[in-house]
Amino acid sequence: MSQPIPIEISTQYTDVALIGNPNTGKTSIFNALTGLRQKVGNYPGVTVEKKTGTILGPNGEQIRLHDLPGLYSLTPKSMDEEIAREVLLGDSDQELDIRLIVVVADAANLNRNLYLVTQVIDLGIPIIVALNMMDSAKSEGVDIDVEALSDRLDVPVVPVIASRQYGLDHLHQTMFAQVKAPKTRKEAGTLTLDASVNDPLTPVIDWLGEHTHLTASAQTAEALRVVSSDLALESWRNGHYPEACKNDLEVAIQTTRNHLEEKEIPWRMLEAKLRYEQIDDLYEHTVRENPAAAQNLSIRLDRVFTHRIAGPMIVLALFALIFQTVFSWAEGPMDAIEGGVGAIGEYVVTQMPGGMLQSLIVDGIIAGVGAVLVFLPQILFLFFFLALIEDTGYMARVAFLMDRLMKSLGLSGRSVIPLLSSFACAIPGIMATRTIASWKDRLVTIMIAPLMSCSARLPVYILMIGAFIPDTPVLGVFSMAGVTLLAMYLLGITGAIGAALVFKWFFMPDAPSTTFIMELPPYRRPSLRWVFLQMYERAKVFITDAGQIILAISIVLWFLASYPQSEDYDTTAARDRIQQSYAGQLGHFIEPAIAPLGFDWKLGIGLITSFAAREVLVSTLATIYNVEEADETSVDLRVALQNETDPVTGESVYTPLVAVSLMVFFVFACQCMATVAIVKRETNSWRWPIIMILYMTTMAYVASFVVYQGGRFFGFG
């Protein structure tokens, strides 16, 4: 469900937060600990994904583990970090009472990971450090004295290799032991501050002491954080405090900054400077690096994968291969689902009396469920590859290679994989935008993804090209048909570029320019378990969240195509039924509006019914023209379209110009209820899917108008 998961306040549960830097294997640990006992939803009011799982203890006690978004620090720079901060600081709408924090650190990259670890320790909540990827650290010559690290940090440190299930039992035991009898640290915080820094912080510490429930060490750390950067102040400003109270905080911060300036201590990012000084010291005493260890494998792999010529070619070749594989793998299951749904429908027809109820069940509900299920093979197979690309670390390389191109659209390299995926199907493409950290970038990517020509447009293109575009050679090697098809793809891309620019600069002029400071994680062997979980999770989200909307729209479309019911329903031919239906009437009604595009009312019916999915246009036209068992390659349907003449003038209704105009319409129009449903799910509101329908339909109308009227002006058709 897209609604927030209700938080039941229950004494049986202990709420535990799982946090860590991105690329530390945090999600692998979450999956290993919770198995399939997970719930995925959104945090209330925002689009940050909320994952919660249950862990059972030895005596039946339960931990509710909350997988917080990956973050580098508690200074909020994105929606993800803001949410994680709210949950951990307990000052939030999230209503969670976190009793224990498990912070995951990458052993091979410990120095930087210790930044978040020490920040979290300073919150004063019981904590366990899970030191993951001990094997990578070892092979890279990083030797960590775990006991010394645990002593110096004064918290339990559990070495783990999540990919090999090593150390997870120990982590599990430590978690329940910590929940039962939390270990308190000897000293409150990790930060040892000189009086020269500590004294000036007093006014801010006092404010936090008065207005929050933070522990003493958390007050000091948070005071240093708000003084160091205005970003942390911003999040207090957005909190539920009276205006006067917020002003007090600002005054306190300014007083502190002035004091520090008097002592010639630069306050900007002071927290980072002080922490890293202490981290470097800690690291030196607990970690030995052997520089003679094997040369970094990732550097060698990147000589090929991010090579200036080979790199981009590999990206294109890989995606060509993925599309080919997804299409060939998905074809069988999709046919089977369509066949199965059809067979169930036919069985129901034999088992119950005809009439509207039968029609509702067969053509409305069963067909609607089929419309949801038929997307599953493509989603599953595409996510199989996307999860592999992400888990190996290659996704960051694609972003690195393509960032410069995307920057000119105001986006970053992170948008490349969702957009490329959308050439297969916009639904997994839109679901893949989760890896984009910036919300504005993510939104623009979601909005333009459906302009990539997806596989559902192919039947429409193939029918129209087959019927009206001659196969004449162009420049010797190409054919007119092939060139037309290519033109449709390029038109979609061009439209997406234009739309991205308009969205970025017209709708979001105040958006900060995108940063692209992104870690390039080491290449890792992918975990098939993680890959399959990822596929399962995406499929589940699609069926439960988008499925309801798709089913509801299917029933509305069925209603439009079936009512008003004629008296002799069963004896009326399907062709006449659809012409007399509301959909048929709507077709007539919109005919004046679509006539300038070259469309008659029959195509109007097709435009209405194909809101379900683009390829439905083909079956609707087949029904209208009374062609049995037609698909896009059906000769009968092509001939029927070619022979259609205007009863008054006797001229052909469909000319090659009308065919091109219709194809152009389908390049831009948002004719896919599943896309609308998934955009609603991913943006957590109806606002963006409605804007999407409006802008894409407008674009489609204008483009078709220009094509048809321009074509007529220049004497085509």
Add this chain to the structure above:
Amino acid sequence: MFKKHQITQTPIPMLPLDELKPGDKATICLIQGTTVEEALLMEMGLLPGTAVELIKRAPLGDPLELRVRRYHLSIRRSEAHAILVKILPDPSTINQ
């Protein structure tokens, strides 16, 4: 080639990080940039005094790949331009 005493006497000039060549190692002197960039970079461990190496440039010259604190980071030229560094003398040059 410089002689040893020249290197120690000549103050090493500061230059923006994006002007390094692949393989150059340098020490960070100063980080400017927007509030968000500054916070991101410093929290990811790029501070005055931190050693940084330019590994490579992406095919179109932008972004850059850096190595810092044993990990690799991609950063745009515009962001790198706001970081001032001093190139560490190449050890092979010093030894001559």
